[in-house]
Structure formats: C-alpha cells, structure tokens
Amino acid sequence: MSMKIGIIGSGNVGGTLGARWAQLGHExxxxxxxxxxxxxxxxxxxxxxxxxxxxxxxxxxDNEVLLLSTPWPAAQEVLRNxxxxxxxxxxxxxxxxxxxxxGLELGNTTSAGEQVAAWATGAKVVKxxxxxxxxxxxxxxxxxxxxxxxxxxxxxGAKQTVKQLTVELGFDAVDAGPLRQARVxxxxxxxxxxxxxGCGYGREIAFKLLRR
Amino acid sequence: MSMKIGIIGSGNVGGTLGARWAQLGHExxxxxxxxxxxxxxxxxxxxxxxxxxxxxxxxxxDNEVLLLSTPWPAAQEVLRNxxxxxxxxxxxxxxxxxxxxxGLELGNTTSAGEQVAAWATGAKVVKxxxxxxxxxxxxxxxxxxxxxxxxxxxxxGAKQTVKQLTVELGFDAVDAGPLRQARVxxxxxxxxxxxxxGCGYGREIAFKLLRR
Numbered sequence: 001m002s003m004k005i006g007i008i009g010s011g012n013v014g015g016t017l018g019a020r021w022a023q024l025g026h027e028x029x030x031x032x033x034x035x036x037x038x039x040x041x042x043x044x045x046x047x048x049x050x051x052x053x054x055x056x057x058x059x060x061x062d063n064e065v066l067l068l069s070t071p072w073p074a075a076q077e078v079l080r081n082x083x084x085x086x087x088x089x090x091x092x093x094x095x096x097x098x099x100x101x102x103g104l105e106l107g108n109t110t111s112a113g114e115q116v117a118a119w120a121t122g123a124k125v126v127k128x129x130x131x132x133x134x135x136x137x138x139x140x141x142x143x144x145x146x147x148x149x150x151x152x153x154x155x156x157g158a159k160q161t162v163k164q165l166t167v168e169l170g171f172d173a174v175d176a177g178p179l180r181q182a183r184v185x186x187x188x189x190x191x192x193x194x195x196x197x198g199c200g201y202g203r204e205i206a207f208k209l210l211r212r
Numbered sequence: 213m214s215m216k217i218g219i220i221g222s223g224n225v226g227g228t229l230g231a232r233w234a235q236l237g238h239e240x241x242x243x244x245x246x247x248x249x250x251x252x253x254x255x256x257x258x259x260x261x262x263x264x265x266x267x268x269x270x271x272x273x274d275n276e277v278l279l280l281s282t283p284w285p286a287a288q289e290v291l292r293n294x295x296x297x298x299x300x301x302x303x304x305x306x307x308x309x310x311x312x313x314x315g316l317e318l319g320n321t322t323s324a325g326e327q328v329a330a331w332a333t334g335a336k337v338v339k340x341x342x343x344x345x346x347x348x349x350x351x352x353x354x355x356x357x358x359x360x361x362x363x364x365x366x367x368x369g370a371k372q373t374v375k376q377l378t379v380e381l382g383f384d385a386v387d388a389g390p391l392r393q394a395r396v397x398x399x400x401x402x403x404x405x406x407x408x409x410g411c412g413y414g415r416e417i418a419f420k421l422l423r424r
Contacts, residue, residue, distance in 0.1 A: 103320070103321070103395070104320055106320070107319060107320035107399075108315070108316055108318070108319035108320040108399075109315070142422040142423070142424050143424070145420070145422055147422060148419075150403075174407070174413075175411060176403070176406065176407065176411060177406055177410050177411050181403075181406060183315070183399070183402075184399045184400070184402045184403040184406065185403070187319075187320075187395070187396045187399035187400065188396070188399065188400060188403060190395075190396045191362075191388070191393075191396040191397070191400060194388065194389055194393060194396065195386075195388065195421075198389050199387060199388060199389050201386075201423070204423065204424045205421060205422060205423050205424075206422045207360075207419045207420065207421060207422065208357070208419065208420040208422050209407075209417060209418075209419060210354040210357055210359060210417060210418045210419065210420050211354070211413070211416065211417050212354050212355070212416045212417075
C-alpha cells in the first residue's frame, strides 16, 4: 500500500527515511525552507526520482502521514507554522537532547512525544525512529539479525501505519504501548547516543529484542 | 577469582543472583532480617550449600562486594543501618519505580544510582542488574544469543569486578560509562517492565547489543 509522506525536517534522519520510503514506492515530499537548494536536489535524486521538495507547510498540507525530524529546539516553531494538522498521522522522531548530547531537556514526568502532541492539535502522534542513528535506519540488518524499532502512540490506526513503514525498512517493529511511553523511548535514544559516542562503541550498533 | 559477596535484599533479584554466584564458586552471604527463616534456608540450599544467611549489617561488614537489591522504598533505611561502607563495591540493582510500575519516582536529572551513592558514603557504586527481570539473570541465553547487561559507575576497579560477575552469569557485559548513566539505565528497566507486563510480551524477553 503506497502512502503519501511529508518529511518535516529533511536532515540526516528525515533525508534517510524519506529517501528509503521513496525507493520503496511511497510518494515522498521533503519539506525544506529552501526547496530549490542543491541539497534538496541531491536528496530527490537519492530518493530515486520518486520524491519532490516543498516548503514545510506545503509538505504538511498535501500529505496525510508526516515525519517530524527537526532538531528538538526547532520543533515547536516548525509545528506552529504547518497549518491544520487535524487527523494527520504525525510520526515524532525528535529527542529533547541537551546541546551537550549528555542529557535530556525534559523527561520522566513528560516527554517530547507528549509535548509534540500538545502542540500538534488534532494530529495522531506516534513516537518512532528516535532510538537509533540514521545509519541504522538506512540499514537495520546485522547479518541475519534485525534491529528493533519501538513505536508508541494512542491511535491504533496511526500506529498500524507506522508499523508498516517500519517493517518495510527492515526493522523488527515493536509496539511499546501508549504515547506516554515516549518517556522511556527518549532515554533509550540517549543510551544509544552515549554508547555510540561517549563510550566509544561507534555508530554501527543497535538493539535486538530477544524472545524465547 | 573467587569473591566474597553480600546480598542486601534477598528477594527475587538478590536471591537469584546470589544463588548463581554461589553455584559458580563465590562465597555468598544472603542478608535478611530473618536469617533463620525457612525462606533463607531454602535459598541457601538452592545456592548449593556454598552460601549462608546473616543479618544485613553482618553481610555488609564481612564482604567487600555488596549487591543492593531491596525494593527502592526500603533502600535508604537499609543503607543507613549497614554501618561503614567505605571502600566497598556496592552494586546497585534498584529501580525507583512508582507503586504502579508505570513510571519512575525520579529521573532525567538524577537517578537511584546517584542517590544510592549519596547515601552509601565512601562506597564504590556500580549500577547493574537493574534492566531485566530475575528470570533473565537466572538464564541470559536465548539460543546462541546472549542478553546484554549494562553497568555504569565511576570507579574502574569496582566496574571490573562487576564485569567479571556479569560475564560469569552468561551476559554480554557492556560498560555504559559513568554512574550518571543510571539516568538512562533506569528508564531502560522501565522499558523492559512495560514490554513484559503492559504490552503483553511476557517476561522471557531481553535485549542483545548488535554490532557490525
């Protein structure tokens, strides 16, 4: 089932996910303040010609599935300028990282995911694609093992959409419950970041969910 | 290298870890308010006769490696009554869970691990054995995959001790950095708990750290 996907924040995460989804046959619009820039042209080419660039508000208006992949400090202002988000599926891939990358600006009793839901009135927010680096989103395979990708949210239909988009990328997609679970998925992102950088394990790491 | 280990809180986690370490040849003392109880006798038997039970303060005094595995609400009072902990390696396996198990009493800008270090004056605190259920500590093998166990702390020697005790149990032991990383390892425990209970995946789950 092909979807129309708008990427709000076409950096490393948004660029990687959008390009892969376009390659998989989805209709992708990369939102950018400079849709005519060389970077956006390169991204459209990387996406295999099945993508276009547009202003963020246009990307939001014309698509029912949106990926929020801006830096956290930009998220509120960007959302405010997107127009009516009522009924749209909004995948929140942000993490409320401190500039040092060594902590979260908020957490434990709230989360970026819940904050985004408060800002994006009427949108069906699903937290996903926040727990590993873009290199893992490019390729979630570790030999025969699949990296896990958790998602959480309060709307069953929106979660089903996100599950499909996650499985298509090659992840083991695991439903982690309601949106408030962003309170654990955002620190989980910080675990990945700290292992990759602070602890010296590098970016080519991920988690597998073992079951028996 | 055999160690002398005191278990402070001999419930599911402490009982499981202590019994396994005793079976592996370590000298284990199970701390209990009722060292003569039937439960403690059963635990000593399960440990293969290489363990004894004692009052917590005795278990603390007579051993250089201590496991703190009480419920979180009891931790401060228990530590206060252990006597001098100076120079001891204190493995903190607690999680500051709310009674509902659906959140943490504290986090993000502090952690149980850091709080324990503030209470256990002079002890070398290492956070470990808090991120999966005791059934995974009993057996960390999933076919040919090993569950990961993260540990963090500020004393290199104490961390080396914990690493050995973790590897011996069959875990993939991974150094997650300084003690403040308990701020991510405690929410990581909540992720396991929520998947096991709230999301219905059950207790026979764990994580593998994938590398490539």
